[in-house]
Amino acid sequence: MSNKQFLLGKFWDPDKLLEALGQLQKDEVPVYDVYSPFPIHGIEPLLNIKRTRLTVASFIYGAMGLMTALLLMGLVFGVIWPMNIGGKPSLAWPDFVPISFELTVLFAAHGMVLTFLVVGQYWPGKKAVLMDDRQTDDVFVVAIDKTRITDEQAIRSVFEANGAYEITEKEV
Incomplete structure (x- = not known):
């Protein structure tokens, strides 16, 4: 199994996260996923999530x-x-x-x-993948697959401009 590289933007505030997602969507940046300790109202259109069947x-x-x-x-x-x-x-x-x-x-x-x-591909023995240890506690994480982006610095500046307290890279 090949490892994937992710660029992570970590936020304290869900409203700042939504602002960053709106800017990323406007810039046509493909967001891999968003990890949140609770459901965020209005995030589905920003992630292009269709209604479930x-x-x-x-x-x-x-x-x-x-x-x-x-x-x-x-x-x-x-x-x-x-x-x-x-x-x-x-x-x-x-x-x-x-x-x-x-x-x-x-x-x-x-x-x-x-x-x-x-x-959901949940089966016994499946190892959970956590982008950040605090994503289930109080941190909101935006994960972007680095293989699908061209301008990493622009994404970092979007994260910084919208209040990300930390921007890291992680290999999963």
Whole structure:
């Protein structure tokens, strides 16, 4: 695996970070990623992050759970083992609502957890990559891949002009 070189701009203030990102976007500098101890409102357009399609996956998992519940209960109570309980019909659909709801939620929840783990490439034993030890505490870090930039000094000056307290390089 080849190592990557990153130029890191570290900020104390998320507003200063957003100003720096706006300037970098205006200068068409490709930002690798931003690391923050908490979500920052309004950062998605500055990083060109598109709306997630996880809601579609969740709907599909829920629909699979609903179909599984209805099919299973229909087969069991209507075909495989029909029972006459108090004269009620074997396929009393209102009775299926609670189980259908539960399986819809179960499939959607478990499917989303698995999807999150696969999409995020989280697996047992994966080593976490930290650009800065304090990025999960109180520091905001902008990482720029050095192989994709042409004018490093211009980026450093953007960081300095927007209040970066430290500009470093890191090999990951």
